[in-house]
Amino acid sequence: MADLHDWLTRNAETLDQTETLNDEVLPALAAHGCFRAGVPLTLGGEPGLHGDVRDAILGIADVARYSVTAAFVYWGQRSFIEYLLQSSNSALRDRLLPSLLDGTLAGATGLSNAMKFLSGMEPLSVHGTANGDGWTLQGKLAWITNLRAPRFVAAAAVAPVDNSTPLVAIFASDDAGVERSANLPLIALRGSNTAAVQLDNVAAPADDIIATQAPEWLAHVRPAFLGMQCGMSLGLATAALEKAAAVAAKGRGQLSDDIAAARQTLAEHTQQLLDGVADGRFVTAAPLMFKLRIAIADLVQQAVTLELQAKGGHAYLMQEEDGFARRWRESAFIPVITPSITQLQAALAKHAATQ
Template sequence: MAVAPSTAARSIELPAALADWLATHADALDTSPALASEVVPRLAGAGLFGAGVPEALGGSGGDVRDAIEAIAAVAERSLTAAFVFWGHRTFIEYVLQSPNQALRERWLAPLLQGEIGGATGLSNAMKFLSGIESLQITATPLASEQGGWRLDGGLAWITNLRKEGFIAAAAVTSSEGAPPAVIAFRSDAGGTERSADLDLMALRGSNTAAVKLDGVHIGEADVITHDARAWLPAVRPAFLGMQCGMSIGLARASLGAAHRLCTVTRSGLLGRVESLQAELARAVGQMHEGVADGRFKSAAAPLFRLRISLADIVQQAVMLELQGSGGRAYLMNHDRNFARRWREAAFIPIVTPSLTQLQMELQKQAAAAGAA
C-alpha cells in the first residue's frame, strides 16, 4: 500500500491483486453473501487496516486521513468492501483511543491481521449522543467473585459480524445509574446470538446482521471507556470521517465514469462533471483539515454538514453518470458497474447517522443558538 507523506494530500494506491479482485467480484459482493468471508482477509493481506495506525503499534503510520483515503480507494471499486472496511477500521480506532491498555494489547494485532472481525456497533451510541435514540443494552454489575457486568439487550444492525468470529463495540446504560459506558463483546461469549444476514437490497456481502445479548458476561478488560458521553465526541470525527470515505470513493468512481463518457458522447455535460469534481475535491480538503487539526471534536456541525454535502455529491455524480450513458445504462450487457453504483448510492443517505438525523440535529443546534 502506498501512503502519501502525512503533510500532503492523501493518495492511496491499492495493491494490484486487491484492486483486481474487487473489480472482478464487486457485483457478487453487492448481490450475494457468498464471498463475505473473503473481504476482511483480503483487506488485511493488503495491509489496509494499518492505515493511520502508528508504526509502533503495528500499523503503517499516518493518521485518520490515511484511513479515510484507503476506505475511499476501496469504495471506488466496491462499496460493500468499503462498508466492511469502515466497520472494522472504526473498531480499531476505538481500541486506539481507549484508555484501556489491556484491551489494546489483546486485540489490536489480531484486528490488524484480520484474524477477527471488528464491528463498530456505535451507531446507536452516536444517535444517543444527539438525543435521537436511547441506548439498547443494559449493563448490570455482578456481585459474584467473577465481578464485571452482565449485558442484556441487542442491536438491530451491525456490519462485519463475521461468522468466523467477531468483536463488537456497544454503548451500554447502567442498571445502577452509572454513566453510560462503551464496551466490547465477542461472538464466542455465552449469550451472544447473531441473527441471519439482513435481507438487504444491496451490500449483501457485508456480514450485516442483528445481535442479541442475553446475560453476556464482560470484565474490566472489555471496557473501552467508562464515560461514553466524554469519549464519544472525541472519537466521532474518525467515525464520521472514515464513513465519509465511502461517499468520497463512490463519487470519484461515478464522476470518473461520467467524465470518460462525456468526452466521447455527451460533451455538453463535461462542464458539470468537472465542476462537481472540483466541489468534491474541496469537500475532501475540508474533511482532511478538520480531522487533522481537531476542530471537529469541539464543533460537530461542520462535520455533519460535510457528511450531508458529500452524500449530495454522490447523488449528483450517479445522475451525471446516468445522463452520460443515456439509454445504454438500462442495458444489462452495457456496464454493470453503473447499476451497482446506483444501488450503492441509495445506501449513502441512510447509513447511520442518516442525513435526516443529521439535519434534525443541525436544526436543534440552530434553534438552541437562536434561543441563547
C-alpha cells in the first residue's frame, strides 16, 4: 500500500484539478488489489480484516485520506462490484467480475436517481419497454462517475412503461444507443471521469438484469452503497484532523481538546457504521443509517474547519499549502453525494411524519 499512498500523495492535486490522470487512477487502484477488498475469496477477493464489504469501506477511507477523487473512483467501481455480488444473476457476475476486479473494465453506478426514487423523492429517469428478451431502455443519467475509456459498464434503475415493478439493469458504453457526454466541467474531482449518459432505445437483454425487483433489492444493497460512500468522509475527516492535530501539537494548543473530541467521535461513528453494515440493522432501520451519514458529514465539515483554525492565516499562504485547499474543496462534495444531506433530511422528516 505504501506505493499507492506515494502515488496518491504525488497526484492528489492533479486528480482534483485536471483530467490528465483520468485513465491512470483506476489501474493504479486495481494494481494494489483495492477492488478485491471484501469480495469473497472464491470469487477473486483478497483476504482482509472482516472478509466482507467493511473491508471495502475501510479501503475507500484509506484512499480518501490522500485523494477523494481516487476514493470516489474506488467507490464507483467497488459499488458496481457489490451490485453483482448481491445479484441473483450469477452468469452476469461470472461474466463481468474478473475484468472489474483487475480494473480492465470500469464499473459505474447511476443509482442516485434510484436512491431518491426509493425515498419517494423523484420518479426514475430511465424507462423500459419489454421487448420479448428483456427491455428497451430510454432516458438520461445526469451524473455518473467512472465512465472510463475504452469501455465501461453502468447500472441504472429502470421504470417499466407498463407500470410494473422497477428493475435494475446494466448497459455498456459500446451498446447501440448509449451516448456519453464529455466530462462535466467540475470545480473539483476532475479526474473522476464524471459525465452524463443518454440512452436511446438501448437493448438490455434478460442476461443484463441485476435485479428484477428494484425496490426490495435497492433497500438491501443501500447499506453497502451508503457505507462505502461514508468511507470517503471517514478518510477525509481523518486526514484533516491529523493535520490539525500536528499543527496544534506545535503550539496552537487551544484547539487540542476540540481536535481530540472530534477524533474520538470519528472513531465512534466508524465503529457504528461498520457494526450496522455487518449486522444488517441498516436494512430494516434505514433512518439509523441516514442519521449516521448526516453526523459523519457534519464531522467532515468540523474537521476541515479545525484544520483551518489550527493553521490560521498560514492556511492561506501558497508556500505553506499542504493539501488544505484541496481538502476544503473535496469536503464540499460530501453533503451532495447521493443520498445528499437534503435528501436524507427529507426522508427522515417523511419517516417521522408516518410514525
